[in-house]
Amino acid sequence: MRLRGIFFSLSERQSMNAHTHSTDDRCENTDDRRELQMARSMCWHCQSEMAGEYFCDRCVKVQPVSKDLDYFTCFGLPRRLALDPQTLETKFYELSRAFHPDFYQNKSDAEQTISLGNSAMLNTAYRTLRDPIQRAEYLLDLEAGSVKDIRTTPPADLFEEILDLQDTLDEFRASERASEHASTLRTKLHADRAVLEQRQRDMEAQLQQLFSRWDALQDRAEVTEQARVERGRILKDMRDILSNRTYVKNIVNDLVATIA
C-alpha cells in the first residue's frame, strides 16, 4: 500500500461525531439540496452551464457526482422503500459503464480522479439501496437526520430471555466441549436460536408493513399536519424496530459463532 498525501474530495460528510465512521454516508437533511445541486451546475472543465446529468453537454467530460445528491436521486429513483431490484441493477450497470476507471485509462488525471470517486460513491450507493434494511436505515438518515441508533441493552420485551441466553452462552463457553453438560446446553442454545430467529423474522415483517405505509403516505404527498405527525410516527417505529433487529441479529451471530 502506498499512502498518498493528496487530498481528494469524494463526498465530505460534516459529521459531528468525533470518532465515528461512515462508509461514504452523504446528504444532510437539507431542504435546499436541489438548489445546492443547481449551484454546482457548471462544468469543471469548460465552465459552461450544465444541463446533462453526469456529463457536460458541451465538452462531454465526466462531472463529479455532487456530494449533496442522495442515493435515490443518483439512481433516478423516487425516495421509496419498495424498490424493484431489477431496475436498480440495470441502472447500476448503466452508471458503472459511465463511471468505471477502466474506461478512463486514456483520459486526463482530473477525469481519472472523478471516475474513481464517482465509482466508489456509486458502489456504496448500490450496496446501500440493494439491501432493504440498509435502504431503510439510509432513508431514516435522510428523513430524520439520525445516525444509526445503536442499542446496548436488550429490547424490553426480550430482556429476560436475552439475559438468560447470555448466561447459558457463558456457561457453555466455560464447559468441557465433549461433556454431557455441554451437550444439554447446546440443545438449549439451538432452541434459543430458533426463537430469536423467528423473532427477527417477525420484526422484518413488521418493518415491511411500515415500509408500505411510508411509501403510501409519500405517494399521497399530503402536506397536512396529520400527515406530518403520521410520517414522524412511522419513522420512529422504523428506527426502533431496526435497532432491535440489529441487536437480535448480533446476538444470533454471536450464538452461531459460539456453538459452531
Added chain:
Amino acid sequence: MSRIVGIDLGTTNSLVAYMDHGIPRVISARDERAMVPSVVSLTDNGLIVGDPAKEHLTRNPERTVYSVKRFMGKSLADVQGELAYFPYTLTEKGGVIRIQLGEKSYSPPQISAMILKELKLRAEAFLGESITKAVITVPAYFNDSQRQATKDAGMIAGLEVLRIINEPTAASLAYGLQEKTQGTIAVYDLGGGTFDISILKLKNGIFEVLATNGDTHLGGDDFDQQIADLFLAEIRAQYGLDLSTHPDHMQAVRLEAERTKIRLSSELKTTASLDLPDGKGRFTRELTRDQLDGLCTALVERTLGPCRLALNDSGLAPGDIDEVGLVGGSTRMPLVRQRVRTLFGKQPHCELNPDEVVALGAAVQADILSGGTTDMLLLDVTPLSLGIETMGGVMSSLIRRNTTIPASAKEMFTTYVDGQTGVDIHILQGERELAKDNRSLARFRLKVPPLPAGVPRIEVTFLIDANGILNVMAKDMRTGETQSIEVKPSYGLSDQEVERMIEDSFKFAADDVSARKLIEARLDAGALIITTEKSLADGGHLVSAEEADTIRAAVATLTTAKDGTDPRAIRARMADLEQAAKGLTVAMLDDSLKQGLQGKKVSEVTQE
C-alpha cells in the same frame, strides 16, 4: 495508445498474452511452450530464467529460485514454517524477505521482475515492438502488501502496471468472451501455490463478482510435498539415508513427486524412480491413484471451506451456480474435479486450457483498458475487510470484504488530550476481531494542530482502487487543508527502495554486457523472422520455389540460433537470412512499385 499485454505471473508458470483482433492469444517463443516456468537461477554466465533455469533446480539448488510468489509481500516470520523446504537462503531486511543468490540478495519483487522481463522480451520479439505497459494477474485472495509487491515487480521490470487483476476473474473474462454466457458462475482456481474461488454474475457484458475467497498458501506444491515426504520417509527407512543433507537430491525428489502426481492424473498407477547418493543405487516405488488421493484428500478438502464461505457471502446455494469453470494446472487432478463436482452438483467446465486462461483474460482486460473492447466490464471486489485498530486492540472494520471496488470509507479523527499533536493510525486487513490477528498493512501518524481535546477534526479517506490497492488521504476539516502522510508499509518496499531497484535493474543489465547483447540480438532476430515470414506469405509467389525454400531454411536456422545463448551466432544467422531473402525483397519492392502505379490509375479512374 501503445499496446498493453496481459501477464499471468504464476507461482509455477508465467505467461504473456495479447489481443489479436478481438481474440486473446498467448505468446510462445518458437517451438516452445507459452509457459515460462517461474524459476530464476544464478549461473556462471549470469541470471537465467524459465526452462533453462529449471534445469538448474537439481544441478544448482542453492542458487535456483522457484515459487518466489509465495514470498511476495511477506515477512520472514510469515513463512517460517516452510523455510526448511527451500534450498535457497532467505533473510530479511526492513520487513521484506531477501533471497540470497551468490554475493547479492534480492527481494521477491526483484526476482519476479526477472520473470516479467523474460515475458516482456518474448512479447517484444514476437510483436516486433517495445512493450512498456501490462496488466498483471494476482490471486484474488492476495492482500494489499502482496498486490503492491506485484506492482513493484512490474515497475522494476520496466513495465507500467496499468492494472492488477484477480486471476479467477481474469479467467472468467476469457470464458465469458468465448461462451457469451449469462448467469451465475463459479471459478475454481487451483495452481501450484495458491487457491482461489470466485463467484460471479454475468449479464450483458458486465462481470460482477459477488464474492471471492481462497487460500494463498495451498496448491499443487503441497500435493508434491505430501508425496515427497512419503518418498523421503521410505528412503530413510529402507536405506538409512537422510536426503535433507543433500539439497540436490531433495530437489530431485520434489520434481519426481510432481511428475508422479501428474502421471496419475491420466494413469491409475505409476512407478516413481530416484537415483540415490552415496552409491546406494535407485529407489523405485509404485504409487496408485487411490494412494495419491489418500495423501491429498485433506488438502483438497481445505479448498471446500472457502468455496462455502464465498457461496454464503454471495447469498447463494451450490444449486444456484449455473456453471463452474476450472482454472490452474492442479484442476487436472481427478480427485479435485470429483470434489468440485460433488460440491456444486454439476460437471465443471474445462474447455479452455487451464494453464492459459488466466493470461488470456488478462489480455482481454488490457484490451478493455486500451479502449479496444468496450462491451465488457469487470466489477471486482476486495477479498479482505479493511479496518483500523481501535482502543483495546480491536479491529474496527471500514470496508467489508467482498465490497465492490473502487470502494471508499471515511473516518473522522480527533484528540483525547489538550494540545495533542498527532494521532497514530494502524491500518489492518483481515476478518478477525483482534487487531493482532489481522494483517498489519501500515502505521502512520496523523498530524494534528495543537488545540483543546476533541476540537481538531481530521477526516481520513480510505480508498481501495480498481487494483484492490489502498490509498489514504487526509483533510483537516477546520481549515480544509490536505495533509501529506508519511508512512512505512509494514511489509513492503518503500517508494525509495523501489526506485533504487529500478535503477539497479538498469545498472545490472548494463554491467552485464553479454546478457544485454544476447537480449538485443534475440529481439532483432525475432523481428527479422516475423518480417521475413510476412514477406514470404505476401510475396512468396514472386520468387522461385527453390529460393523460397532456401529462405525458409535460413529462417529455421536463425530460429534455432535465437533460442541459443550466443549473440554472435544469432547475428551471423541474421546476416545469412538477409542474404537469402535479398531476391525476395527486391522482387517485392518492384512489385509494389508496379502496384503503386496501377493503383494510381485505378483511383484516377474512380475519381471521375
